[in-house]
Amino acid sequence: MARHFLTGEELEGAELSALLDRAVELKAGRAGGEGAGALAGRSIALVFERPSTRTRISFEVGVAELGATPIVLRGDEMQLTRGESVGDTGRVLSRYLHAIAIRSGSDEAVTELAKSSSVSVINALTPRHHPCQVLADLMTLRERFGDLDGLRLAYVGDGNNVARSLAILGRTAGVEVAVASPEGFRIEPGLAALDTGDPREAVAGADAVYTDVWVSMGDGDADARRSALEPYRLDADLLAEASNRAVVLHCLPAHPGEEIAEDVLYGERSAVWDQAENRLHAQKALLETLLAGDG
Numbered sequence: 001m002a003r004h005f006l007t008g009e010e011l012e013g014a015e016l017s018a019l020l021d022r023a024v025e026l027k028a029g030r031a032g033g034e035g036a037g038a039l040a041g042r043s044i045a046l047v048f049e050r051p052s053t054r055t056r057i058s059f060e061v062g063v064a065e066l067g068a069t070p071i072v073l074r075g076d077e078m079q080l081t082r083g084e085s086v087g088d089t090g091r092v093l094s095r096y097l098h099a100i101a102i103r104s105g106s107d108e109a110v111t112e113l114a115k116s117s118s119v120s121v122i123n124a125l126t127p128r129h130h131p132c133q134v135l136a137d138l139m140t141l142r143e144r145f146g147d148l149d150g151l152r153l154a155y156v157g158d159g160n161n162v163a164r165s166l167a168i169l170g171r172t173a174g175v176e177v178a179v180a181s182p183e184g185f186r187i188e189p190g191l192a193a194l195d196t197g198d199p200r201e202a203v204a205g206a207d208a209v210y211t212d213v214w215v216s217m218g219d220g221d222a223d224a225r226r227s228a229l230e231p232y233r234l235d236a237d238l239l240a241e242a243s244n245r246a247v248v249l250h251c252l253p254a255h256p257g258e259e260i261a262e263d264v265l266y267g268e269r270s271a272v273w274d275q276a277e278n279r280l281h282a283q284k285a286l287l288e289t290l291l292a293g294d295g
Contacts, residue, residue, distance in 0.1 A: 207246055
């Protein structure tokens with residue numbers, strides 16, 4: 001039976017921990033071919049309705065390193081642009097493929113694709129969720145701190161898909177997630193351990209401080225967004241409220257001088273580049289987890 005990964009809620013604590021353990025193994029053993037052939041003979045579609053750097057490259061390389069064949073598709077390369085339904089697309093792709101990873105501008109479309117597909121569907125990014133990114137984030141924290149349980153992570157800025165996925169998967173991993181956003185930019189009440197309008201309250205004593213861009217694809221009125229989010233810039237003053245051991249996280253692409261100060265992004269406490277690299281290893285572990293035994 002197909003296993004989907006759409007919001008991150010599909011993984012229970014023990015399975016998430018095992019997945020992160022495997023991601024660390026894959027990273028350490030990459031040069032020696034760890035995982036090579038694990039998905040030999042499989043074909044995996046990578047559907048990108050929007051431009052992508054980290055998500056596309058990490059998935060395409062990861063699929064290939066596991067021995068499977070990546071089939072990269074843009075939205076305008078399929079009959080979806082001519083009116084074929086998402087459901088029919090899922091039914092057909094399931095006859096050819098062993099899994100589908102999709103980056104989409106519609107959560108509803110990805111849910112419909114999963115409902116109609118008999119193979120695993122992975123949410124590679126939607127407007128409301130970015131669970132694959134958070135797998136890499138948790139892996140990065142595990143590398144830095146050894147144990148996730150009891151860590152405190154503060155997210156400051158737009159309460160977007162990353163903030164939401166951090167709250168969901170962080171809870172499963174035992175990480176206390178605090179989110180600070182202005183009115184009109186907050187995630188759903190009760191999702192995070194702390195939901196506040198005060199960035200200093202969220203960051204106080206945190207082991208990691210995370211931010212994301214203020215204006216993403218599809219966001220309207222960029223000037224109004226920047227004005228509302230300016231008090232949430234991650235700079236040295238805000239970082240000083242965190243634990244002395246705190247690391248800085250950002251899912252990229254970054255706009256230094258807007259959501260994050262340049263000296264913080266490129267400073268010695270930044271774990272951003274490890275975080276980006278870990279997309280590859282975490283997603284390889286996810287693919288192994290979802291496709292194990294289905295071949």
